[in-house]
Amino acid sequence: xxxxxxxxxxxxxxxxxxxxxxxxxxxxxxxxxxxxxxxxxxxxxxxxxxxxxxxxxxxxxxxxxxxxxxxxxxxxxxxxxxxxxxxxxxxxxxxxxxxxxxxxxxxx
Amino acid sequence: xxxxxxxxxxxxxxxxxxxxxxxxxxxxxxxxxxxxxxxxxxxxxxxxxxxxxxxxxxxxxxxxxxxxxxxxxxxxxxxxxxxxxxxxxxxxxxxxxxxxxxxxxxxxxxxxxxxxxxxxxxxxxxxxxxxxxxxxxxxxxxxxx
Amino acid sequence: xxxxxxxxxxxxxxxxxxxxxxxxxxxxxxxxxxxxxxxxxxxxxxxxxxxxxxxxxxxxxxxxxxxxxxxxxxxxxxxxxxxxxxxxxxxxxxxxxxxxxxxxxxxxxxxxxxxxxxxxxxxxxxxxxxxxxxxxxxxxxxxxxxxxxxxxxxxxxxxxxxxxxxxxxxxxxxxxxxxxxxxxxxxxxxxxxxxxxxxxxxxxxxxxxxxxxxxxxxxxxxxxxxxxxxxxxxxxxxxxxxxxxxxxxxxxxxxxxxxxxxxxxxxxxxxxxxxxxxxxxxxxxxxxxxxxxxxxxxxxxxxxxxxxxxxxxxxxxxxxxxxxxxxxxxxxxxxxxxxxxxxxxxxxxxxxxxxxxxxxxxxxxxxxxxxxxxxxxxxxxxxxxxxxxxxxxxxxxxxxxxxxxxxxxxxxxxxxxxxxxxxxxxxxxxxxxxxxxxxxxxxxxxxxxxxxxxxxxxxxxxxxxxxxxxxxxxxxxxxxxxxxxxxxxxxxx
Numbered sequence: 001x002x003x004x005x006x007x008x009x010x011x012x013x014x015x016x017x018x019x020x021x022x023x024x025x026x027x028x029x030x031x032x033x034x035x036x037x038x039x040x041x042x043x044x045x046x047x048x049x050x051x052x053x054x055x056x057x058x059x060x061x062x063x064x065x066x067x068x069x070x071x072x073x074x075x076x077x078x079x080x081x082x083x084x085x086x087x088x089x090x091x092x093x094x095x096x097x098x099x100x101x102x103x104x105x106x107x108x
Numbered sequence: 109x110x111x112x113x114x115x116x117x118x119x120x121x122x123x124x125x126x127x128x129x130x131x132x133x134x135x136x137x138x139x140x141x142x143x144x145x146x147x148x149x150x151x152x153x154x155x156x157x158x159x160x161x162x163x164x165x166x167x168x169x170x171x172x173x174x175x176x177x178x179x180x181x182x183x184x185x186x187x188x189x190x191x192x193x194x195x196x197x198x199x200x201x202x203x204x205x206x207x208x209x210x211x212x213x214x215x216x217x218x219x220x221x222x223x224x225x226x227x228x229x230x231x232x233x234x235x236x237x238x239x240x241x242x243x244x245x246x247x248x249x250x251x252x253x
Numbered sequence: 254x255x256x257x258x259x260x261x262x263x264x265x266x267x268x269x270x271x272x273x274x275x276x277x278x279x280x281x282x283x284x285x286x287x288x289x290x291x292x293x294x295x296x297x298x299x300x301x302x303x304x305x306x307x308x309x310x311x312x313x314x315x316x317x318x319x320x321x322x323x324x325x326x327x328x329x330x331x332x333x334x335x336x337x338x339x340x341x342x343x344x345x346x347x348x349x350x351x352x353x354x355x356x357x358x359x360x361x362x363x364x365x366x367x368x369x370x371x372x373x374x375x376x377x378x379x380x381x382x383x384x385x386x387x388x389x390x391x392x393x394x395x396x397x398x399x400x401x402x403x404x405x406x407x408x409x410x411x412x413x414x415x416x417x418x419x420x421x422x423x424x425x426x427x428x429x430x431x432x433x434x435x436x437x438x439x440x441x442x443x444x445x446x447x448x449x450x451x452x453x454x455x456x457x458x459x460x461x462x463x464x465x466x467x468x469x470x471x472x473x474x475x476x477x478x479x480x481x482x483x484x485x486x487x488x489x490x491x492x493x494x495x496x497x498x499x500x501x502x503x504x505x506x507x508x509x510x511x512x513x514x515x516x517x518x519x520x521x522x523x524x525x526x527x528x529x530x531x532x533x534x535x536x537x538x539x540x541x542x543x544x545x546x547x548x549x550x551x552x553x554x555x556x557x558x559x560x561x562x563x564x565x566x567x568x569x570x571x572x573x574x575x576x577x578x579x580x581x582x583x584x585x586x587x588x589x590x591x592x593x594x595x596x597x598x599x600x601x602x603x604x605x606x607x608x609x610x611x612x613x614x615x616x617x618x619x620x621x622x623x624x625x626x627x628x629x630x631x632x633x634x635x636x637x638x639x640x641x642x643x644x645x646x647x648x649x650x651x652x653x654x655x656x657x658x659x660x661x662x663x664x665x666x667x668x669x670x671x672x673x674x675x676x677x678x679x680x681x682x683x684x685x686x687x688x689x690x691x692x693x694x695x696x697x698x699x700x701x702x703x704x705x706x707x708x709x710x711x712x713x714x715x716x717x718x719x720x721x722x723x724x725x726x727x728x729x730x731x732x733x734x735x736x737x738x739x740x741x742x743x744x745x746x
Contacts, residue, residue, distance in 0.1 A: 021413065032420075035424045035428050036427065038427070038428055038431045039427055039428075039431040039434075042432060043435070064434075065431075070146075071383070072386075074146070075390045078394055079390070079416070079420055079423075081241045082241075082397055082398070083420065085241065085245060089401070089404055093406055177273055177361075178274055181271070181273030184266070185270045185271065185274075188266060188267050188270065192267075
């Protein structure tokens with residue numbers, strides 16, 4: 001898992017550092033997934049039943065990281081959606097998704 | 109160029125109902141099993157998005173003239189008011205209570221928690237937000253949220 | 254159990270959701286927004302009195318007991334900040350009645366302000382780190398929308414940078430939470446404090462503490478402030494004033510909470526890092542404030558200086574200094590918002606941000622000019638005004654704990670603040686009056702009322718020190734004794 005998370009973070013960082021806005025957004029969402037996986041791993045990967053009343057397993061897995069991840073996914077979803085809309089607006093306005101062209105005049 | 113999407117449209121007409129039924133199942137499974145308002149809401153909005161894909165946005169807004177932002181607001185209100193009920197009963201915020209029902213037709217004892225009202229609110233909020241975002245992007249006008 | 258603790262979060266949230274339902278009726282929206290803030294302020298004052306009488310108030314959400322469920326904690330510190338943020342928000346709200354364009358008003362402007370306050374109050378009141386993250390995100394999402402509402406080119410550009418930086422730091426937040434959970438097995442702040450104290454804060458936990466420090470430093474513009482001037486000068490005045498008063502301060506609150514309640518065992522490492530950051534922040538902020546000739550940039554760098562100054566209080570980690578820092582924090586929220594509003598009014602009149610292009614406004618707008626004068630003196634800390642007492646205590650703390658360098662930097666930064674605000678005052682209000690009444694772009698009609706409100710609060714904070722100080726001192730002593738907080742949340746050990 002640690003390797004997977006590492007790969008996610010490095011890809012995400014690479015994408016964020018590129019010029020294209022769309023890639024930056026993809027990068028943030030990949031880093032986001034890396035962070036969520038890290039949360040899951042750090043909560044401890046154990047063998048155990050799903051923490052549900054219906055599943056009758058003797059040892060249950062720790063439900064807390066899962067609850068946290070669900071919340072974090074919802075938040076990620078919201079921010080990514082907003083970021084996409086923002087990027088789309090910026091694309092309409094500037095006719096480009098190149099970060100260098102978005103920078104504009106230094107002193108306005 | 110006119111795209112021939114008869115197959116997609118025909119399939120959509122049937123599949124939408126299957127998805128919606130599944131959404132309702134998921135919604136009620138929520139208390140002790142995987143499911144609940146959030147997932148139910150997402151599945152409902154996936155059905156709506158499928159309709160958007162198969163037909164165009166004008167047709168869908170004609171048949172379903174819903175303002176999704178209002179749905180979001182209503183959903184949040186419903187959820188919050190179930191929480192606020194705790195002020196009346198003097199229990200901690202967001203406490204839940206159970207109701208036991210006897211359903212005559214299926215001959216089964218069923219068990220409903222007050223959480224279900226909260227979940228209805230969550231589902232409405234989720235459908236509202238998702239659809240607002242999708243519709244505003246796809247409408248090409250791009251007004252934010 | 255005290256259900257009232259949830260009200261400062263629920264009231265704005267409820268109002269926001271209600272406002273989404275009818276965006277067209279602007280008058281009702283305004284009325285409801287004002288009522289909501291007044292209601293929150295009322296409950297917060299009520300809670301403050303309860304806390305004074307019965308100790309810290311808590312609420313276990315859904316009836317789940319503290320280390321397992323989500324808990325809300327209202328102590329003096331957080332309630333003071335809730336009250337202040339309501340005052341600030343009220344000021345900005347009334348200001349925006351006149352200054353915000355009609356299209357923005359109809360586009361859920363007031364609803365998002367309510368959501369922003371929901372997030373801010375939630376961050377102040379929560380007693381759980383993950384919940385802190387959630388409320389941070391609520392606040393940030395609302396701020397993203399407010400920042401880019403209107404969609405001007407400048408706003409979009411600043412918005413993209415702002416959103417990107419905050420998303421990345423939020424991801425780091427999740428990572429830090431994950432590490433913390435792996436090491437301690439809990440996320441409840443009081444429980445964390447107990448666990449960390451039991452373990453004696455080994456190096457691993459100190460490293461996590463530094464990670465948290467970096468995250469909150471990005472959010473509160475401590476040292477990592479490069480995003481702030483750009484994004485705070487993009488949106489309309491009322492919004493940037495609201496941001497100036499609230500957003501960074503929530504990050505400061507988080508630093509205060511984390512490093513007094515949880516990670517207070519290794520001050521040699523964590524708190525000296527904070528001290529370094531505070532010093533550097535003040536120096537760099539001063540340079541920025543002195544260098545720019547654009548009103549909003551100058552004011553934005555003043556935020557940065559103030560953040561550095563407030564954080565000294567936590568760096569020296571001593572009760573008097575902490576009291577001073579809290580006092581200065583409250584004062585800064587009010588006065589910084591006020592300065593942004595006044596600056597915005599000036600910009601509105603002249604139609605340019607450049608100081609060089611304005612002069613002599615005192616002839617037509619004496620009231621505006623003198624308010625700016627008083628506000629900037631309050632910011633610097635001239636005795637009868639509100640900044641003085643906080644600065645005095647902080648500096649006294651640095652001297653007592655032999656952080657002389659920090660003290661000197663703090664004093665010098667005050668000079669920079671004085672210079673930069675006087676630069677605005679002299680350029681803007683003195684000299685030849687080039688602007689006749691007819692040439693003015695907008696009127697100050699309706700803009701002066703909220704400024705007067707805020708300046709009264711500021712004067713009250715300055716002159717009524719005797720009255721306010723017991724609360725602030727109580728907040729500081731609670732912060733210095735984490736046992737009080739722990740006992741309130743987890744029950745007597």
